Amino acid sequence: MDIEVVLDSGSQIVSVATEVASxxxxxxxxxxxxxxxxxxxxxxxxxxLARNVPFKFRELTVYLQLHVIDNPPYQVLLGRPFxxxxxxxxxxxxxxxxxxxxxxxxxx
Numbered sequence: 001m002d003i004e005v006v007l008d009s010g011s012q013i014v015s016v017a018t019e020v021a022s023x024x025x026x027x028x029x030x031x032x033x034x035x036x037x038x039x040x041x042x043x044x045x046x047x048x049l050a051r052n053v054p055f056k057f058r059e060l061t062v063y064l065q066l067h068v069i070d071n072p073p074y075q076v077l078l079g080r081p082f083x084x085x086x087x088x089x090x091x092x093x094x095x096x097x098x099x100x101x102x103x104x105x106x107x108x
Contacts, residue, residue, distance in 0.1 A: 007090070007100065011079030015067040018047055020075045026050045034070065039092045044070070060104055062086065092105045 003020060010071065011032070034050035047068040055062050064082065082088065087104040093099075 004061045005025075006074045007078050007079055007088075008081075009080055009083050011077055012081075013079050014031050014075075014081050015046070015072065015077045016050065016053075017041050017072050017075050018068050018070050021050055021066070024107050026053060026066070026068075028066075031068070034067060051052070057102060060102070062105065 001023060003024075009044055013036075016026070028048035028050040030048040033045050033047075035043040035045050047070060050066040050068055052063040053066050055064055062085065063080075064085075066076070085105050087105075088103075091099040091100045091101070
Protein backbone atom coordinates (compact mmCIF):
# COMPACT_ATOMS: atom_id res chain seq x y z
CA MET A 1 0.00 0.00 0.00
CA ASP A 2 1.44 3.37 -1.02
CA ILE A 3 1.01 6.07 1.63
CA GLU A 4 1.20 9.79 0.93
CA VAL A 5 3.18 11.54 3.65
CA VAL A 6 3.14 15.28 4.33
CA LEU A 7 6.10 16.94 6.03
CA ASP A 8 4.84 19.80 8.23
CA SER A 9 7.38 21.35 10.57
CA GLY A 10 4.61 23.55 11.98
CA SER A 11 2.74 20.59 13.45
CA GLN A 12 3.55 19.55 17.01
CA ILE A 13 2.69 15.88 16.40
CA VAL A 14 3.20 12.99 14.02
CA SER A 15 -0.18 11.60 13.01
CA VAL A 16 -2.01 9.15 10.78
CA ALA A 17 -5.56 8.96 9.45
CA THR A 18 -7.71 6.33 11.16
CA GLU A 19 -8.51 4.71 7.79
CA VAL A 20 -4.80 4.33 6.99
CA ALA A 21 -3.96 3.00 10.45
CA SER A 22 -6.74 0.41 10.15
CA UNK A 23 -5.73 -0.58 6.60
CA UNK A 24 -2.15 -1.13 7.79
CA UNK A 25 -3.32 -3.22 10.74
CA UNK A 26 -1.93 -0.79 13.31
CA UNK A 27 -3.19 -0.92 16.86
CA UNK A 28 -3.33 2.10 19.11
CA UNK A 29 -3.79 2.88 22.78
CA UNK A 30 -7.16 4.65 23.20
CA UNK A 31 -6.06 5.85 26.66
CA UNK A 32 -3.51 8.27 25.14
CA UNK A 33 -5.73 10.99 23.71
CA UNK A 34 -4.93 14.61 22.96
CA UNK A 35 -7.23 17.33 21.66
CA UNK A 36 -6.24 18.86 18.34
CA UNK A 37 -7.39 22.30 17.27
CA UNK A 38 -8.71 22.36 13.71
CA UNK A 39 -8.30 25.29 11.34
CA UNK A 40 -11.85 26.39 12.22
CA UNK A 41 -10.90 26.53 15.91
CA UNK A 42 -12.84 23.45 17.02
CA UNK A 43 -11.18 20.88 19.27
CA UNK A 44 -11.16 17.27 18.08
CA UNK A 45 -9.90 14.40 20.24
CA UNK A 46 -7.52 11.89 18.70
CA UNK A 47 -8.43 8.19 18.71
CA UNK A 48 -5.25 7.20 20.52
CA LEU A 49 -1.54 6.61 20.05
CA ALA A 50 0.06 3.95 17.83
CA ARG A 51 3.47 3.23 19.31
CA ASN A 52 6.71 2.31 17.57
CA VAL A 53 5.40 2.26 14.01
CA PRO A 54 8.27 1.44 11.59
CA PHE A 55 8.96 3.88 8.75
CA LYS A 56 11.49 2.92 6.10
CA PHE A 57 13.51 5.61 4.30
CA ARG A 58 15.66 3.64 1.85
CA GLU A 59 17.94 1.55 4.12
CA LEU A 60 17.06 3.50 7.29
CA THR A 61 14.16 2.33 9.49
CA VAL A 62 12.88 4.56 12.28
CA TYR A 63 10.10 3.94 14.77
CA LEU A 64 7.59 6.74 15.26
CA GLN A 65 4.73 7.39 17.67
CA LEU A 66 1.60 8.25 15.67
CA HIS A 67 -1.50 10.00 16.94
CA VAL A 68 -4.53 8.47 15.16
CA ILE A 69 -6.97 11.07 13.83
CA ASP A 70 -10.38 10.79 12.16
CA ASN A 71 -10.70 12.38 8.71
CA PRO A 72 -7.60 14.59 8.47
CA PRO A 73 -6.76 16.15 5.07
CA TYR A 74 -3.71 13.84 4.79
CA GLN A 75 -2.81 10.17 5.22
CA VAL A 76 0.31 10.66 7.38
CA LEU A 77 1.71 13.90 8.74
CA LEU A 78 5.32 14.14 9.90
CA GLY A 79 5.55 17.08 12.30
CA ARG A 80 8.22 18.56 14.57
CA PRO A 81 8.91 15.36 16.52
CA PHE A 82 10.03 13.77 13.22
CA UNK A 83 12.17 16.81 12.35
CA UNK A 84 13.81 16.76 15.76
CA UNK A 85 14.44 13.01 15.84
CA UNK A 86 15.81 12.91 12.29
CA UNK A 87 17.59 16.30 12.37
CA UNK A 88 15.89 16.90 9.03
CA UNK A 89 16.90 19.60 6.58
CA UNK A 90 14.94 20.67 3.52
CA UNK A 91 16.54 22.13 0.39
CA UNK A 92 14.14 23.92 -1.99
CA UNK A 93 14.93 24.65 -5.64
CA UNK A 94 13.56 27.30 -8.05
CA UNK A 95 11.95 24.61 -10.26
CA UNK A 96 9.84 23.38 -7.31
CA UNK A 97 11.97 20.33 -6.54
CA UNK A 98 12.82 19.61 -2.95
CA UNK A 99 15.38 17.44 -1.20
CA UNK A 100 14.92 16.12 2.32
CA UNK A 101 18.06 15.20 4.22
CA UNK A 102 17.67 13.09 7.34
CA UNK A 103 20.16 11.78 9.89
CA UNK A 104 20.02 8.36 11.52
CA UNK A 105 19.24 9.02 15.19
CA UNK A 106 21.41 6.07 16.28
CA UNK A 107 24.55 6.34 14.18
CA UNK A 108 24.34 10.06 13.28
